[in-house]
Amino acid sequence: MLDAPSSSSESSSKPATPSNVKFTLAPDPDDENEMILTVSRPSYRRSHSMNDGSEDKEPSSVPSGRTDTTTDSPDSNKISRQRSKTLNALDEERRELSPGILNSLTGFMRRRAPTSRTTSSSRLEEFVEQGLAELLTVEDSETPAQYLDRLLENYPVTNIASLLLSNESEFFKQCMREFLARYFDFSQEPLDLSLRKFLMINELPKETQQIDRVIYEFSRHYCAQHQDAGINEDYCYILTYSLIMLHTDRFNQNNKKKMAKYEFVDNLLATLEQNEDWGKNGELSKISIKAVLEYYYDNVTYTPFTNITKDQSDRILESLVNKTPLPYPSGSFLNGTASTAAPVIMTRKRSSTFRWSSVSIDPYEYIINHNASELKMDVPFDFKNPFLLSTAEYDPDDIIRSQIVPDEQYLDERLLGNLLNTLKGSHCSMLLKVAKSKAAFLLGSRTEVINYDCEATGEEYLITRIFKIGMLTRQETKLLSNYKSWKRYFCVLTSVGLFFFKNVSLFKMKYVMNSKREKTIVLEEKTSNTPILESPEPSFTIPNGAFAVRMRRNLYFDSLVNDSQSSQLQHCTFYIYGKHSKDVYMVDNQYELVSWINSINCLSALDPVNLPIEKLDLPFTDASIGEVINLRILTAAERLEKLNQAIEASTKSLQDFFLMIRRVSLLTPFQAKTRETLHSGVKLFAVKIEWTWFELSRNSLFRHIFECAYEQLEQQHSESEDEEFVTAIDILQE
Known part of the structure; x- marks a missing residue:
C-alpha cells in the first residue's frame, strides 16, 4: 500500500481551481492497518433568487404615517427579481463525497447487468456460498502451477483472479503471478490497452480489498515486462487505480458531474510528483508527461470497458497461448458483433473550425486479433549520437557511454x-x-x-x-x-x-x-x-x-x-x-x-x-x-570537477529522455487529435535530446583535451623546474 502523503505536500500540489477532484489516502474504517484511496469533489448550492422561497421573504414594513407609493402604482403587483446569490454559494464549505473510490468501484461492479448463467458459474456460486476455504483447498506438495491447472479445469477463466486473490495467502499470490506470466503478455502494449485487455478477460471481485490485490498484481506484472521503460510499481499502481476510477466516473450513469480532463491530469500529476521527481528536466518534461496523461484520459473515456461472458471463457486460454483470435466481448460500444479489423486512418477535416474527424476505431477488434501494434504511433527516433561520425554500432547495454568517445x-x-x-x-x-x-x-x-x-x-x-x-x-x-x-x-x-x-x-x-x-x-x-x-x-x-x-x-x-x-x-x-x-x-x-x-x-x-x-x-x-x-x-582541479559534474548530469538527463521516448512509443491513441498532440511532444523531445547530446559530446571532448594538456604541462614543469613563471594576477599586482 502507499504511504499517506504529508499535509505539506498536499497543500503544495493542490491545484488552484475551486472544482478540482482530490485524491487522498485515509485509514480503512474496517481495518486500521490498511489505507484506502478516497476521492472528494466540492459541491455547491444551486443558484437561487433572494425572492425565491418563503425563508427569503421578509414582511413588508411601512413606517406609520407614511404611504407606500408602490401600492397605488399600476405595477405594484409585480415583484422585481433581485440579484442572484450564486456567488454567495461559493463561500459554502465544501462537502466531500462518500464513499471512497474503492466503494464506488464496488458499487459500479454490482450495478452491471447480470450475465448468462452456465454450469460452471452456477457451481462456482454454490461453492462461494459454502465458503471459499473449502473451494481453495491446497493439496500436499502441490505447486502453484499445479494448483492453477486444477483450478482452470473446474472454473471459468473469468473468475480465476477473484478466486486467487480472495485472501492474503502468499501461495495464492504465487498462483496469480503464475496465471499472469503464463497467459498475459503486455510487453508491447501501453498501460491503458493492457488494462482494457485484462478486464475483458478477468472480472473484478466485489470486495474493496480484493480489488486492491488484483490491481496490485496487475501493476506488478506490467512493470516486470516494461523494465526498459523505467516504469516502477508505485507509478503503475497509482496510474492503474486512477484509470479505473476515471472509467467509473465517466460511465457511471448515476454520476451527473463528470471529471474534466484538466482535473484528471492536474490531480494525477500532483499525486505522481510525490513518488517520482518529475520536474528534474524542466518544463519540457512536465509538458510531455501531461501530454501522456491526456492520452490516457482520451483513451479511457473513448469507450467503456467490457468483458467476455462465461460462455466464451472456454476458448480464452487456447487463444492467449496460440495468439489466435479471441472471442469478441459482449456489449461492445459499436455493434456488439465481431468484424474484420481495418487499418487506422487518421484524417483532419479542413474547415473554419479546425475540427478533427477520423474513422471510428473499435479497440476490442485490435485486442481480440492481437494486432494492437497497428494503432501505435510512428516515432522515428534514433538513439545514435548525432555528433559522432563513426558508423560503428553502439552497445545496447550502455547506449550513452559507448557513444561519447572523442574522434581522434x-x-x-x-x-x-x-x-x-x-x-x-x-x-x-x-x-x-x-x-x-x-x-x-x-x-x-x-x-x-x-x-x-x-x-x-x-x-x-x-x-x-x-x-x-x-x-x-x-x-x-x-x-x-x-x-x-x-x-x-x-x-x-x-x-x-x-x-x-x-x-x-x-x-x-x-x-x-x-x-x-x-x-x-x-x-x-x-x-x-x-x-x-x-x-x-x-x-x-x-x-x-x-x-x-x-x-x-x-x-x-x-x-x-x-x-x-x-x-x-x-x-x-x-x-x-x-x-x-x-x-x-x-x-x-x-x-x-x-x-x-x-x-x-x-x-x-x-x-x-x-x-x-x-x-x-x-x-x-x-x-x-x-x-x-x-x-x-x-x-x-575545479575545471575537471565541473566537467565531470556536467557529464554526469547530461548522462542522467539522456537516460530519462530515452525512457520517456520508450513509453511514448508504446502508446496507441484512438483519436486523431490525441495522436497529433503526442507527435508534437515527440518533436520537442527530439530537439531537447539533440541539445543534451551536444552538451555531453562537448564536455567529454573538453575533458579529454584538458587531461592531455595537463599531462603536457606536468611534463614541461618537470623539465624546467627552475624556470620562473608569472601569472596574470602577479603582473597586475606588480
Missing part, C-alpha cells in the same frame, strides 16, 4: 602543444594590434588588460594573441525569407574570441623581431587607402567557449556544395556552437577543417583555467601597450 581525427596533440606554448609563452608568432580608441570589441565582462609599459608617451594600443587566421564561409538566411546563401569572412581566432571581418583588405601584416631575434607577425589596421564607409570592427564575434563539431548531417551538406565529378579539393562543412548561436560553416579542404576544429575546441577547453602565463617580449618602445586576456578563475 579532431584531436591533434601536436597542435595542442603548440597552442599551449602560444597561450602561456613569452613569444607569440602572431598578434592582433588595435588602437585603444577602436578596440571596444576586444573588451568584455570576462576580459582583463595587462599593461606592459605604463611610462610610454606614445599612442595607446591593445594587443591579443592570435592562434589561427583564415577564410570561413558562413551559411546565412536572408531577412524575411527562407532562402539561404553562403557569405565569406576573414576570421581571426584570438585568446578572447573568434572575430569575423567582412574585408581582409582593411588589414596589413608586418614582421617585427623581439630581443631574442624571434619573428612575430603583427596584424593591424591600414592607415591609408581605407574606404570611408568601411569599419575595422568585426561583423560579429563568437566568445571563447565555443564548440566546433562535424555532425552526420554535414555529410549531406558536403554532397550539396561539392561537384561529384570534380577532382579538385573538396569543400567541407562543420558546425560552430556559440553561447547563443549555431551556424554552419564551410572551409576549402580537409586540412583546414581539422585545423579549425582542433584550434577552436582546444582553446575553449583551456579558456577558464588559470595557467602560468609569461610576459610577452615585445619590440614596441614608442607606444603604450596593453594585452587583453580572458579572466582565468578556475584551477585545474
